[in-house]
Amino acid sequence: VRPDGPTHGTVRPLGGERRRVTAAVIVGLGYSVLASFTHPFTLNADLVTAAAVVAGALATTWQIRRRSTAARVRPDGGDGTRARWTPLSLVWVALAAAVTGWELFCFLSQPRTRYPTLSALLDSLDSTRVGKAVAFGAWLALGFLLVTR
Amino acid sequence: VSGRHAILVVWGLLGAGVVLAQTAALVSKGRFPGLGTVVRRLTYRPVGRSLLVLAWMWLGWHAFAR
Numbered sequence: 061v062r063p064d065g066p067t068h069g070t071v072r073p074l075g076g077e078r079r080r081v082t083a084a085v086i087v088g089l090g091y092s093v094l095a096s097f098t099h100p101f102t103l104n105a106d107l108v109t110a111a112a113v114v115a116g117a118l119a120t121t122w123q124i125r126r127r128s129t130a131a132r133v134r135p136d137g138g139d140g141t142r143a144r145w146t147p148l149s150l151v152w153v154a155l156a157a158a159v160t161g162w163e164l165f166c167f168l169s170q171p172r173t174r175y176p177t178l179s180a181l182l183d184s185l186d187s188t189r190v191g192k193a194v195a196f197g198a199w200l201a202l203g204f205l206l207v208t209r
Numbered sequence: 210v211s212g213r214h215a216i217l218v219v220w221g222l223l224g225a226g227v228v229l230a231q232t233a234a235l236v237s238k239g240r241f242p243g244l245g246t247v248v249r250r251l252t253y254r255p256v257g258r259s260l261l262v263l264a265w266m267w268l269g270w271h272a273f274a275r
Contacts (some may be wrong), residue, residue: 100274109274113266120262124255145250148240151230152247159223166216174213181220182272196273203265206258209249 084204092197096189112200119207 091112098105159178169175185191232272234243242250252258 080246095273098273105274109269113269116262120258124258128255146242148252149242149250150248152242152244155223158226162219162223162224174211175216175247176213176220178220178272179271186272190230192273199265199269199272203262203269205248206261209245209252 088197088200088204092193092200095196096193112203116124116203116207123207 091108095105095108098108163178166175166177172180182195184197230241234241235270236248248261251261
């Protein structure tokens with residue numbers, strides 16, 4: 061199988077995809093370290109975050125256009141992996157509803173020190189450089205997942 | 210246990226639930242959908258993908274810039 065070639069049966073592509081993911085991880089790690097030197101409510105923090113947001117917007121636009129083009133050729137979405145909901149997916153829906161409900165409860169309760177929201181918990185993590193680099197890296201990874209899946 | 214500790218315990222349980230569900234997905238070898246599978250389902254349509262990316266953008270701006 062060529063590194064970037066088509067797959068047959070259970071044979072997985074080697075090289076190309078792995079190289080792209082490795083490159084994304086290295087860039088993401090470096091960018092997260094860079095972001096850890098910034099502080100909220102400063103121009104540097106605005107610029108570093110905005111650059112990632114713009115990159116995410118461009119990548120999403122490109123991905124949507126690529127999929128819509130492929131969908132004209134293949135009704136299943138172009139890559140043959142049309143997703144289906146199953147009853148077990150409801151576990152994730154229930155978890156998302158529980159997190160959202162608890163966040164709302166904490167958000168509407170006072171004082172914030174007694175009812176910490178996810179933001180307040182994240183602020184605790186952001187208070188150290190390593191913590192901020194980890195949090196920023198996790199946010200970038202989530203964006204990468206959303207754009208590439 | 211103070212009120213704050215009780216709140217943190219619930220946050221911890223919710224986090225453990227997410228980790229447990231993802232672990233179940235890995236162990237079940239596809240029978241139980243993982244987070245990646247759910248995300249793929251949500252991003253199948255452009256509207257779903259756009260909404261999730263918008264939420265991601267807001268989260269990053271809220272957490273790291275403002």
